[in-house]
Amino acid sequence: MDEQECSWWIDNIEAGNAYVNRGITGAVVRRQPFGGWKRSSVGPTAKAGGPNYVNSLRSWHSLSDVDAALEGAKKWWRETGKNAVDPSNLGVERNLFRYRRTLTPIVVRCDETIDQATIRFLEGLRDGCGLHIEISAQSHIESSLPHRHENIAELVSRSNEFAKVRWLSNEPLAQRQLLEQGISVDPRSIAQRGEVEAPRWFLEQAVAITNHRYGNANAGPRPLCEGLS
Secondary structure, eight states, X not given: OOHHHHHHHHHHOOOSEEEESSOSOOOOTTTSOBOOSGGGOOSSOOOBTSTTHHHHHSOOOBOOOHHHHHHHHHHHIIIIITXXXXXXXXXXXXXXXXXXXXXXXXXXEOOTTOOHHHHHHHHHHHHHHTOOEEEEESSOOOOSSOEEEOOHHHHXXXXXXXXXXXXXXXXXXXXXXXXXXXXXEEOOOOBXXXXXXXXXXXXXXXXXXXXXXXXXXXOSOOOOOOOOO
């Protein structure tokens, strides 16, 4: 097995679960939490069996203190978001869990009712985590984020330009129209807990790599699988 080739594949594969030098069935909770990208993953849910799944089933207080929320998001980024971790720590298999940025922007659909605290949080999240966030609205929104003036039909028509939509507008939710284009829509308000909110803006990926050879544990090729840091 060519380690360099495998490292390139690991960094470029667009899949929620990647398997190297082993079968692609038999995902185990915590070891290989399951969930896909693109049309295999719609809505606001996280990987089943992963660290954010239970949080996706709970209701959280909406944003009220932007500074505290940003501090929580930055702490999560430093300690968790930018790292690849192996919580199972098996000798015969590496099971790495990591976060990936979307290849195209995440669109925030909003209207004139959006407050500056929310805008500040989105700008802080972009700057702190290196995210690609774009605003879509009918009217002008004061922000340093890229902005597109458009109606909902125009937003849907260019669905090939973005990865998902965070719906913060009071307009009728265009979930069906966007899902028909393969675009996930998250209609939840911004959570006050920054460590809960921040992971929602990333893709989750589990990478399982065989780590034994000829009966010897902790042996064999060791391709790189790094976090966003």
